[in-house]
Amino acid sequence: MLKVDDVSMTFFPGTLNARVALQGVSLHLEPGEFVTVIGSNGAGKSTLLNVVAGTIRANAGTIRIDGRDVTRLSDYQRARYIGRVFQNPAAGTAPHMSIEENLAMALERGQRRGLRLGVTHAKRERFRTELRALEQGLDTRLGDWVSLLSGGQRQALSLLMATFSEPKILLLDEHTAALDPQRAALVTRLTAEIVDRFGLTTLMVTHNMDQALKLGNRLIMMHEGRIVLDLDAEAKSRMTAKGLLAEFEKVKGDALDDSLLQ
Amino acid sequence: MMIAVELGLIYAVMALGVYLTFRILDFADLTVDGSFTTGASIAAVGIVNGMPPALATGLALVGGMGAGLITGLLHTKGRINGLLAGILTQIALYSINLRIMGKANVPLLREATLITPLKDADLVGTLTSVGIFLVAALAILGLIVWFLHTDLGLAMRATGDNPDMIRSFGVNTDTQKLLGLALSNGLVALCGALIAQYQGFADIGMGIGMIVAGLASVIIGQAIMGRSSVAIAATAVVLGSVLYRVVIYLALRAGLNPNDMKLISAVLVVLALVLPQWQGFARMGGFMRRRMAAMSETALVEKEG
Numbered sequence: 001m002l003k004v005d006d007v008s009m010t011f012f013p014g015t016l017n018a019r020v021a022l023q024g025v026s027l028h029l030e031p032g033e034f035v036t037v038i039g040s041n042g043a044g045k046s047t048l049l050n051v052v053a054g055t056i057r058a059n060a061g062t063i064r065i066d067g068r069d070v071t072r073l074s075d076y077q078r079a080r081y082i083g084r085v086f087q088n089p090a091a092g093t094a095p096h097m098s099i100e101e102n103l104a105m106a107l108e109r110g111q112r113r114g115l116r117l118g119v120t121h122a123k124r125e126r127f128r129t130e131l132r133a134l135e136q137g138l139d140t141r142l143g144d145w146v147s148l149l150s151g152g153q154r155q156a157l158s159l160l161m162a163t164f165s166e167p168k169i170l171l172l173d174e175h176t177a178a179l180d181p182q183r184a185a186l187v188t189r190l191t192a193e194i195v196d197r198f199g200l201t202t203l204m205v206t207h208n209m210d211q212a213l214k215l216g217n218r219l220i221m222m223h224e225g226r227i228v229l230d231l232d233a234e235a236k237s238r239m240t241a242k243g244l245l246a247e248f249e250k251v252k253g254d255a256l257d258d259s260l261l262q
Numbered sequence: 263m264m265i266a267v268e269l270g271l272i273y274a275v276m277a278l279g280v281y282l283t284f285r286i287l288d289f290a291d292l293t294v295d296g297s298f299t300t301g302a303s304i305a306a307v308g309i310v311n312g313m314p315p316a317l318a319t320g321l322a323l324v325g326g327m328g329a330g331l332i333t334g335l336l337h338t339k340g341r342i343n344g345l346l347a348g349i350l351t352q353i354a355l356y357s358i359n360l361r362i363m364g365k366a367n368v369p370l371l372r373e374a375t376l377i378t379p380l381k382d383a384d385l386v387g388t389l390t391s392v393g394i395f396l397v398a399a400l401a402i403l404g405l406i407v408w409f410l411h412t413d414l415g416l417a418m419r420a421t422g423d424n425p426d427m428i429r430s431f432g433v434n435t436d437t438q439k440l441l442g443l444a445l446s447n448g449l450v451a452l453c454g455a456l457i458a459q460y461q462g463f464a465d466i467g468m469g470i471g472m473i474v475a476g477l478a479s480v481i482i483g484q485a486i487m488g489r490s491s492v493a494i495a496a497t498a499v500v501l502g503s504v505l506y507r508v509v510i511y512l513a514l515r516a517g518l519n520p521n522d523m524k525l526i527s528a529v530l531v532v533l534a535l536v537l538p539q540w541q542g543f544a545r546m547g548g549f550m551r552r553r554m555a556a557m558s559e560t561a562l563v564e565k566e567g
Binding site: 080091096097105110162 | 409
């Protein structure tokens with residue numbers, strides 16, 4: 001479904017500030033595979049996601065989605081294949097538009113947008129059903145501006161918007177990191193439910209070891225722009241947070257970065 | 263007074279154009295001062311050369327859309343700052359407008375225009391003509407509100423509200439900006455064409471300060487009515503445009519000189535921007551908005567019940 005081949009990315013190449021973010025990364029995802037990505041700050045996790053989404057164009061390598069070479073497509077052209085939830089709850093929704101309008105825009109993912117009314121009665125019914133499943137009380141607030149929602153509600157809505165048009169790939173970029181533990185747990189649960197329901201091929205970046213182990217059926221660890229560990233479903237199910245930390249120490253060969261201990 | 267209301271309703275077309283860029287796209291577009299005159303000059307020259315007034319007015323709209331497109335291309339493809347892109351187009355249009363007209367002023371005094379039937383029936387400045395202009399303004403308002411609720415319109419609103427978000431759903435935000443700027447300046451030029459016919463001439467200087475008048479209408483109207491929905495925000499713009507002309511009319515009647523008009527405009531915009539920040543005024547505004555919201559809700563309940 002997703003084939004990342006030999007992708008390299010250096011920011012500010014040829015200057016004193018040159019920073020290598022990805023070094024010949026290759027990663028193949030089968031349909032329905034749910035991969036969690038962990039690694040220290042600057043390991044290249046977010047860059048990998050951005051390169052797949054097309055917000056950053058890699059220096060080298062190719063990206064294929066469902067057999068189609070999308071390497072040269074810009075982010076909005078790839079968007080028909082890719083759903084995305086960002087770390088910042090404000091990033092995935094339009095604040096001064098209503099919940100139903102946001103959902104209507106999401107439903108048209110990658111379609112040609114014309115002069116048909118965005119929110120129709122039929123669509124509204126569907127939105128109500130979908131929102132009810134989130135259990136956030138949003139199904140009675142279709143006409144409210146999204147800026148009135150809490151961070152957790154917004155992220156739950158972003159998740160629904162990113163997924164319910166059933167994109168080929170779902171990218172989650174630390175999408176629970178900005179939420180309090182309770183909300184984070186809720187969004188984590190919703191993520192598992194929704195990915196399962198639509199059978200989405202998913203790539204999720206996280207800093208949270210437990211979340212990385214709990215969610216998904218494959219785990220990769222990145223370090224200095226490379227994939228240094230790749231656990232399949234079976235190996236992942238046997239892995240523990242402690243074990244992952246040990247692996248980190250091994251690849252780093254020095255004391256653990258505090259940022260990993262969350 | 264009627265004349266002021268009438269003018270306010272015609273200028274509302276321009277103000278709605280400014281609303282599209284300033285509020286919907288979050289883009290302060292200074293093309294307006296130029297494209298307004300472009301509309302007036304295209305219509306005037308067309309009419310003087312024997313074109314049917316409706317066709318000349320339509321051509322003016324197309325000309326304005328072209329002007330907006332140029333600003334949009336400078337901004338999106340040329341990556342020029344939005345304000346600067348607008349100023350560049352505006353200054354270029356000054357020369358282009360002179361080329362279109364061939365001189366600085368084109369009189370329409372003895373020509374048949376869209377306004378001629380009103381003038382012949384001696385209806386200008388009466389309740390009847392106010393009614394006609396009100397219907398026309400409301401029709402354009404309705405079209406804009408409808409458009410902003412279509413799939414395309416939603417994408418345009420999101421382009422101004424959260425561009426990264428709407429890109430992630432497959433919308434090219436550059437295209438949306440081009441479209442929005444074209445629509446906006448099309449309306450502005452349409453308004454210029456109407457004003458030229460209303461006052462009986464097109465003049466090279468008639469667009470000066472037009473953006474301020476447009477912003478004043480948007481800001482004054484929305485300071486009063488709020489902008490809790492597109493329909494309210496756009497209706498507020500029409501109201502703002504009428505209020506703006508009435509205030510200017512009253513200021514002139516109070517003894518101020520027509521040359522003071524630009525100063526009055528600037529002061530009005532400053533007041534409309536600063537006053538709502540003061541606590542007493544904000545409380546009053548909030549009260550009025552709540553009351554209006556309550557009123558519209560009761561109306562809705564009654565309709566449903």
